[in-house]
Amino acid sequence: MGPFETGGTVLVAALVMIFLRAPVGLALGLAAFAGAFALLPATAAISLMSRVPYEFTASWEFAAVPLFLAMGTIITRSGMADGLIILAERSLRRLPGGLAIATNFAGAGFGAASGSSLATTVALGRMAIPQMLRAGYNPGLATATTACAGTLAALIPPSIPLIVYGILAEVSVAKLFFAGIVPGLLTAFAYGAMIYLRCRFNPDLAPRSETESDETVGWSVAAFPVIAIVILGGIYGGYFSPSEAGSVGALAAIALAFCQPGFNWRELALALAEAARQTAAILFVAAGAFMLTRTMALTGLPNALADLVQTWSVSPLLLILASSVLFLLLGMVLDPFGVMLLSVAVLLPAFERLGFDLIWMGIIIVKFIEIGLVTPPVGLNVFAAKSVAPPEIGLTVIFRGVSWFLLAEAVVMAILFLFPALTLWLPNNLL
Amino acid sequence: MNRIGRWATQAGQWLAVAALVAMMVHLGADILLRNIAARPLDGTLEVVAGLYMPFVVFAALSATHLNREEIRVDLVGNFLPQTAVMLLDRAAQLLMAICAAALAWLTASHAMRAFDIGQRIEAGSLVIPLWPGKAIVTTGFVLLAVAALVRLFGKADNGSV
Numbered sequence: 001m002g003p004f005e006t007g008g009t010v011l012v013a014a015l016v017m018i019f020l021r022a023p024v025g026l027a028l029g030l031a032a033f034a035g036a037f038a039l040l041p042a043t044a045a046i047s048l049m050s051r052v053p054y055e056f057t058a059s060w061e062f063a064a065v066p067l068f069l070a071m072g073t074i075i076t077r078s079g080m081a082d083g084l085i086i087l088a089e090r091s092l093r094r095l096p097g098g099l100a101i102a103t104n105f106a107g108a109g110f111g112a113a114s115g116s117s118l119a120t121t122v123a124l125g126r127m128a129i130p131q132m133l134r135a136g137y138n139p140g141l142a143t144a145t146t147a148c149a150g151t152l153a154a155l156i157p158p159s160i161p162l163i164v165y166g167i168l169a170e171v172s173v174a175k176l177f178f179a180g181i182v183p184g185l186l187t188a189f190a191y192g193a194m195i196y197l198r199c200r201f202n203p204d205l206a207p208r209s210e211t212e213s214d215e216t217v218g219w220s221v222a223a224f225p226v227i228a229i230v231i232l233g234g235i236y237g238g239y240f241s242p243s244e245a246g247s248v249g250a251l252a253a254i255a256l257a258f259c260q261p262g263f264n265w266r267e268l269a270l271a272l273a274e275a276a277r278q279t280a281a282i283l284f285v286a287a288g289a290f291m292l293t294r295t296m297a298l299t300g301l302p303n304a305l306a307d308l309v310q311t312w313s314v315s316p317l318l319l320i321l322a323s324s325v326l327f328l329l330l331g332m333v334l335d336p337f338g339v340m341l342l343s344v345a346v347l348l349p350a351f352e353r354l355g356f357d358l359i360w361m362g363i364i365i366v367k368f369i370e371i372g373l374v375t376p377p378v379g380l381n382v383f384a385a386k387s388v389a390p391p392e393i394g395l396t397v398i399f400r401g402v403s404w405f406l407l408a409e410a411v412v413m414a415i416l417f418l419f420p421a422l423t424l425w426l427p428n429n430l431l
Numbered sequence: 432m433n434r435i436g437r438w439a440t441q442a443g444q445w446l447a448v449a450a451l452v453a454m455m456v457h458l459g460a461d462i463l464l465r466n467i468a469a470r471p472l473d474g475t476l477e478v479v480a481g482l483y484m485p486f487v488v489f490a491a492l493s494a495t496h497l498n499r500e501e502i503r504v505d506l507v508g509n510f511l512p513q514t515a516v517m518l519l520d521r522a523a524q525l526l527m528a529i530c531a532a533a534l535a536w537l538t539a540s541h542a543m544r545a546f547d548i549g550q551r552i553e554a555g556s557l558v559i560p561l562w563p564g565k566a567i568v569t570t571g572f573v574l575l576a577v578a579a580l581v582r583l584f585g586k587a588d589n590g591s592v
Contacts, residue, residue, distance in 0.1 A: 019504065020522075022523045023503050023527065024502045026526065053489075053534065054564065059480055060480045063454060063484055066454070067458075239462070239466050247459050247462070248462065269448065273444055273494075276494075277494050277495040277500050279447075279488060280447070280491040281501055283488045284492060284502075
């Protein structure tokens with residue numbers, strides 16, 4: 001069998017197992033092992049695969065994952081996000097769709113202190129969805145805003161997907177963090193503009209509220225910009241690396257959380273246990289994908305694909321458009337990490353060969369992951385929004401509401417494709 | 432086995448939390464000492480990579496599995512009858528138990544070898560043994576196999592630890 005047949009068989013086997021409800025990490029690892037077993041002597045294949053679990057996780061760079069996840073879970077459990085939503089609501093409620101716009105920007109702010117899209121959606125949704133529904137907002141708009149605002153955490157640093165991409169693609173995580181800022185803010189503004197225009201032309205979607213909220217905004221709302229500035233400033237100033245920044249963020253989150261009413265040692269222990277479990281879930285998949293990357297290298301498929309792209313003189317634009325369609329299709333049926341890790345394993349050499357900047361490519365891939373989080377049938381953020389919405393709001397209503405956000409995403413993606421400098425200016429000039 | 436499995440899984444989860452706290456504090460102290468007193472702690476990178484990280488990931492792995500928090504795609508679940516979904520889930524648990532047990536067996540030899548030859552990293556004044564980090568990988572896979580068996584033979588409940 002040639003590289004396309006062997007590599008293709010391994011990939012198809014992994015996808016079939018994933019569709020048959022096997023855990024993604026298990027499916028990727030098992031397919032990788034079977035591939036290695038077919039290509040190498042049995043002892044070599046066993047030795048290769050049995051070394052991966054320790055060698056892969058015993059990583060300095062991956063330390064950022066549990067630490068940033070801990071920061072996010074502590075902030076979520078402490079209720080600090082509530083103040084952020086109240087502040088955003090007070091500033092923006094007089095605009096058409098003001099509460100939804102406020103939720104959207106609160107999502108961007110919360111993303112700066114949490115690397116997890118799901119955590120952001122749940123934290124925002126618990127407070128913002130009931131508030132919007134009480135104000136008479138369209139249920140599709142209220143829930144879709146929360147689901148989509150949560151996706152901003154995937155780009156706005158610190159971002160777990162960017163850390164994992166950086167390590168697997170062997171590019172600077174610090175550069176990726178800075179590269180994510182402009183696309184993240186651009187997406188937040190595009191969402192905000194779309195909500196504003198929809199509600200301006202169809203006021204029934206979001207009746208204007210004249211009553212002021214009487215809830216007080218605690219000082220804790222300042223925590224979000226402070227944590228973001230400390231993390232990015234520390235990395236930029238060379239005081240600590242992205243991995244160490246996670247520890248600074250988590251310790252700062254603990255200190256701020258204990259100043260919140262109701263936060264105690266038990267809550268801290270539960271938040272840390274949640275972060276440890278999430279870390280295990282993410283790195284189990286990443287380890288499976290790493291095994292797959294090694295097997296793919298043995299089959300020669302990624303290089304054969306890169307050769308083919310070069311031989312056929314495929315234009316960079318065509319490659320990126322074809323990949324985009326692939327990412328969108330895979331994002332609809334696979335979990336976001338699966339899409340990213342498979343694309344790194346198979347497509348990265350072709351992108352490299354055609355001279356794509358891997359930092360820009362990382363942002364584009366994570367943007368597609370973000371879109372995959374809200375597209376049916378596997379839209380994890382939509383499920384998260386559903387879990388905190390009233391039970392009478394069905395998934396169809398949320399997915400219908402999300403379709404408007406996808407239009408905004410199409411505009412943002414076109415801008416990012418046409419002007420890569422928007423993404424690369426900050427990392428190239430600051431680092 | 433159900434009760435022992437759940438207890439062991441919970442113990443593993445709190446061991447992971449202890450490693451996470453140790454990593455957080457250790458890194459915080461190193462950053463502080465490096466930037467204020469220009470005296471970084473010896474071997475921080477090696478301890479974080481070689482000890483804390485394997486403990487955080489592998490000690491918590493079975494709790495993730497028992498809590499059904501593993502990353503999985505639920506696509507066919509909406510289209511297949513309930514019995515077929517249940518059979519697929521049980522097959523996935525059986526496969527997971529077999530693979531985890533096999534990985535526990537294979538990684539155990541690395542841990543034992545590291546212990547026998549006293550494999551270690553020297554970083555400044557610090558000597559870091561590698562066997563605990565390798566042993567937790569094996570332990571993590573043993574616990575994962577147990578968690579998969581608990582789910583295989585248990586009720587189709589939420590199984591939280």
